[in-house]
Amino acid sequence: MSDVLLTIENVTGGYGEADILFDLNMKVHDGEVVVIVGPNGAGKSTAMKSVFGLLKIRGGTITYDGHDITHDTSDAIVRRGICYVPQTNNVFPTLTVHENLEMGAFVRKDDISDSLDRIYEFFPPLKEKRKLPAGTLSGGQRQMVAMGKALMLDPKLLLLDEPTAGLSPKYMDQIFSIVKQINELGIGILMVEQNAKQALGLADRGYVLASGKNRYEDTGANLLANREVAEMFLGG
Amino acid sequence: MEILQLVLYGTILGSILALGAVGVSLTFGILRFANFSHGDLMTIGAYVVFVVFTVMKLPLWLAIIVSLAVTAALTAIIDKLIYRNFRNSDPVILLISSFGMALILRSLIQLIWGPSTQVYEKGIQLAIKFGGGLRIKPDQIIILVGTVLLIIALHLFLRKTKMGKAMRAVADNAELARLTGINTEKVILCTWLMGGALAAAAGIFLGLDTRVFPEMGWNILLPVFAAAILGGIGNPYGAIAGGLVIGISQELSTQFIDPSYKPAVAFAIMVVILIVRPTGIFAGRSS
Amino acid sequence: MEGLINFGILFLTMAGIYGILSLGLNVQWGFTGMLNVGIAAFFAVGAYSSAIVTSVGDLPHWGGIGAPMIIGFAAAMIVSGIMAFFVGLITLNLRSDYLAIASIGIAEIIRLVLKNEEWMTGGVNGFTGISGKFNNIFDGGHALLYMIMVMVVLGIAYFLCERAYKSPWGRVQRAIRENEIAARAMGKNSLSFRLQSFVLGSAIMGLGGAVYTHFTGFISPEAFDPLLATFLIWVMLIAGGSGNNKGAILGAFIIWGVWSGTEFITSSILPADMATQGAYLRVLFIGILLQAILLTRPQGLLPENAPQPDKD
Numbered sequence: 053m054s055d056v057l058l059t060i061e062n063v064t065g066g067y068g069e070a071d072i073l074f075d076l077n078m079k080v081h082d083g084e085v086v087v088i089v090g091p092n093g094a095g096k097s098t099a100m101k102s103v104f105g106l107l108k109i110r111g112g113t114i115t116y117d118g119h120d121i122t123h124d125t126s127d128a129i130v131r132r133g134i135c136y137v138p139q140t141n142n143v144f145p146t147l148t149v150h151e152n153l154e155m156g157a158f159v160r161k162d163d164i165s166d167s168l169d170r171i172y173e174f175f176p177p178l179k180e181k182r183k184l185p186a187g188t189l190s191g192g193q194r195q196m197v198a199m200g201k202a203l204m205l206d207p208k209l210l211l212l213d214e215p216t217a218g219l220s221p222k223y224m225d226q227i228f229s230i231v232k233q234i235n236e237l238g239i240g241i242l243m244v245e246q247n248a249k250q251a252l253g254l255a256d257r258g259y260v261l262a263s264g265k266n267r268y269e270d271t272g273a274n275l276l277a278n279r280e281v282a283e284m285f286l287g288g
Numbered sequence: 289m290e291i292l293q294l295v296l297y298g299t300i301l302g303s304i305l306a307l308g309a310v311g312v313s314l315t316f317g318i319l320r321f322a323n324f325s326h327g328d329l330m331t332i333g334a335y336v337v338f339v340v341f342t343v344m345k346l347p348l349w350l351a352i353i354v355s356l357a358v359t360a361a362l363t364a365i366i367d368k369l370i371y372r373n374f375r376n377s378d379p380v381i382l383l384i385s386s387f388g389m390a391l392i393l394r395s396l397i398q399l400i401w402g403p404s405t406q407v408y409e410k411g412i413q414l415a416i417k418f419g420g421g422l423r424i425k426p427d428q429i430i431i432l433v434g435t436v437l438l439i440i441a442l443h444l445f446l447r448k449t450k451m452g453k454a455m456r457a458v459a460d461n462a463e464l465a466r467l468t469g470i471n472t473e474k475v476i477l478c479t480w481l482m483g484g485a486l487a488a489a490a491g492i493f494l495g496l497d498t499r500v501f502p503e504m505g506w507n508i509l510l511p512v513f514a515a516a517i518l519g520g521i522g523n524p525y526g527a528i529a530g531g532l533v534i535g536i537s538q539e540l541s542t543q544f545i546d547p548s549y550k551p552a553v554a555f556a557i558m559v560v561i562l563i564v565r566p567t568g569i570f571a572g573r574s575s
Numbered sequence: 576m577e578g579l580i581n582f583g584i585l586f587l588t589m590a591g592i593y594g595i596l597s598l599g600l601n602v603q604w605g606f607t608g609m610l611n612v613g614i615a616a617f618f619a620v621g622a623y624s625s626a627i628v629t630s631v632g633d634l635p636h637w638g639g640i641g642a643p644m645i646i647g648f649a650a651a652m653i654v655s656g657i658m659a660f661f662v663g664l665i666t667l668n669l670r671s672d673y674l675a676i677a678s679i680g681i682a683e684i685i686r687l688v689l690k691n692e693e694w695m696t697g698g699v700n701g702f703t704g705i706s707g708k709f710n711n712i713f714d715g716g717h718a719l720l721y722m723i724m725v726m727v728v729l730g731i732a733y734f735l736c737e738r739a740y741k742s743p744w745g746r747v748q749r750a751i752r753e754n755e756i757a758a759r760a761m762g763k764n765s766l767s768f769r770l771q772s773f774v775l776g777s778a779i780m781g782l783g784g785a786v787y788t789h790f791t792g793f794i795s796p797e798a799f800d801p802l803l804a805t806f807l808i809w810v811m812l813i814a815g816g817s818g819n820n821k822g823a824i825l826g827a828f829i830i831w832g833v834w835s836g837t838e839f840i841t842s843s844i845l846p847a848d849m850a851t852q853g854a855y856l857r858v859l860f861i862g863i864l865l866q867a868i869l870l871t872r873p874q875g876l877l878p879e880n881a882p883q884p885d886k887d
């Protein structure tokens with residue numbers, strides 16, 4: 053693998069007094085797809101938020117592209133080229149699809165029309181609905197808006213929190229293939245997924261979290277083949 | 289015919305309330321608190337016109353522009369000095385602070401301009417009569433036209449400019465806005481500037497329609513809040529409709545009840561809304 | 576010397592009355608986190624209720640029933656409590672901003688009624704015929720007696736508030752305050768708890784109004800303007816320490832001291848024809864004082880110290 057893009061090193065922290073993450077370690081290399089799986093409440097979303105400066109981090113460091121970003125603010129992190137699609141409420145519901153995409157490019161000062169065209173090419177259903185408020189779209193399409201919004205900055209690393217949660221199987225497959233396509237553009241991806249089978253099938257590497265701690269770490273294929281992991285998280 | 293005349297007066301009062309309520313709604317949408325000093329900002333706006341137009345005898349349009357700018361700047365300064373320190377506190381602390389700010393502003397107004405009532409121009413304006421015996425005063429035409437212009441300008445700002453869209457984004461979901469890289473401090477500054485300018489406009493128009501005195505803004509705060517709640521607090525478009533409904537209801541009510549109870553009409557409408565549909569009748573946001 | 580004693584008695588009586596009001600607000604805001612910005616409404620309703628049932632004589636407005644003062648106190652608490660019940664029923668399930676707005680609305684309406692309904696309240700001319708044992712307090716020893724009675728009422732109110740705060744009931748109120756959203760999701764049960772606290776707090780404010788009425792022997796709408804009857808009490812509670820009953824009382828005494836002290840200062844510094852300016856300066860000062868407290872010591876002089884759940 054090539055250069056390390058993101059390193060989470062011995063991170064301990066939480067939202068308030070109590071720690072949620074304990075000595076967490078993760079890495080994402082340039083252009084890699086890394087998947088985090090684990091039971092509900094394991095701290096998967098929290099791990100993502102730790103990267104984005106939304107946590108009180110009491111120990112450890114987070115580095116991106118050689119810079120320590122442990123205590124950076126969210127907008128500084130966005131400017132560095134990391135985009136984050138949260139698990140829920142990830143679009144602006146009263147803004148139109150088009151405006152959502154524009155907001156994704158808020159930190160850019162240059163002309164964004166090329167990027168907009170590219171996103172519409174990438175997500176054809178959005179082009180039709182560009183003038184509708186994002187809140188009126190179906191779950192799958194909203195997820196596309198959220199991802200499209202994140203791609204407006206041409207990030208080098210994309211954090212996706214359960215992009216297929218609550219979607220019908222048809223949309224699920226679509227989202228997974230989009231993730232693959234995004235990755236083929238050379239964008240590194242760190243993704244939390246409940247559909248562990250499909251996600252690990254796509255992943256270069258995967259992490260299994262439980263109770264805020266690392267449990268397993270291996271290539272996607274090996275994790276899929278691991279019997280313990282399979283029993284714990286893949287429904288036997 | 290009397291009824292139509294009252295509807296016209298109600299529309300004029302409604303325009304004033306709408307401008308006030310839009311300002312309240314904008315600040316509520318972004319900062320999540322009901323700004324109790326909004327009424328006294330209106331009063332400041334009214335007095336600045338009194339100084340520039342009545343005392344310095346400069347043209348009214350210039351006085352209005354100066355007043356919007358001064359009040360907007362004052363609002364931004366208040367934020368820098370006071371409100372900004374409460375960004376990470378519970379928004380109700382902001383509400384309490386704004387209540388104190390209301391009194392600070394009012395006592396400053398009273399210290400500078402005294403307690404007495406002023407008018408922009410002495411003498412009685414002749415009403416213009418038109419179709420069916422309806423009457424309207426030139427000042428009231430200024431109010432109606434001014435309100436329409438300001439609301440169009442606000443609409444274009446919110447729909448067409450990057451900052452306007454960012455304001456709507458922050459109102460939708462402040463955390464997501466931050467994660468998206470939107471500079472929320474800049475959005476907040478912009479919100480205060482617009483809120484202050486709109487408050488000034490409402491105050492000026494109220495002064496044009498009636499008189500200028502230190503409690504004018506505080507006295508109208510209740511109908512302004514009622515209009516904002518009616519429109520779904522946080523939703524500036526609803527606030528416009530809410531202002532018109534409250535204004536017209538208040539004027540029509542004078543047919544049946546003592547005019548001094550006009551604010552009670554606003555209150556009654558607000559109570560009904562709070563009972564049946566607290567998110568407002570004009571597709572407001574849920575809280 | 577006599578003047579000083581009279582001043583002291585007057586001061587303690589007024590501070591004691593404000594202490595009662597501040598305790599009422601502490602129940603609502605300090606215990607439960609409910610934002611009542613219309614204290615004046617409950618204060619005034621209590622004052623007028625007591626005036627109506629206790630006043631004597633042939634009056635140009637309601638009243639003349641001539642009941643004893645204690646009945647007046649009870650009436651004040653009941654009427655303010657009932658009014659609070661309805662206000663609370665409408666707003667307590669909503670965001671706290673709505674309660675704030677609705678309460679300011681109530682205060683406004685009450686002010687209008689007091690001013691306009693002469694047949695009931697005497698209108699702007701005020702309510703006359705307020706009687707009671709302690710009337711004409713400036714005629715002699717009665718003033719001292721009344722002050723003692725105010726202190727006793729304040730003491731009882733403090734004792735009850737303290738009991739309430741430390742009880743399981745108080746613990747529920749704090750839980751509601753700490754997490755408004757979760758508490759709202761609890762639904763009916765939480766509404767009922769909030770209503771209880773709101774009604775209790777408002778009844779105490781009503782009591783404060785009644786005590787005030789029999790002290791001054793005359794009331795008019797002016798006495799209940801938002802500055803004196805709402806804002807000052809907020810500053811008192813926040814300065815003293817929200818959530819702390821002792822703090823509520825301490826704040827009342829200190830801020831009333833500041834308020835009357837500044838009157839003393841402005842009236843001795845400014846020439847007589849600038850008396851009104853002096854009043855504005857004092858308001859300005861109190862407004863700035865509130866901001867300073869919120870910025871530098873939001874927990875107040877005596878911060879809340881909640882009893883540990885496992886201790887009692």
Ligand SMILES: Nc1ncnc2c1ncn2[C@@H]1O[C@H](COP(=O)(O)OP(=O)(O)OP(=O)(O)O)[C@@H](O)[C@H]1O
Pocket residue numbers: 067068072090091092093094095096097098099139
């Ligand atoms: N904003 C928050 N404040 C406080 N605690 C939180 C917050 N969000 C999550 N938690 C707690 O942190 C722990 C981990 O939650 P997290 O959302 O990271 O889990 P997750 O692995 O993403 O679960 P899921 O699969 O349900 O999304 C949980 O115990 C949760 O209650």
Ligand SMILES: [Mg+2]
Pocket residue numbers: 096097098139213
């Ligand atoms: Mg999660």
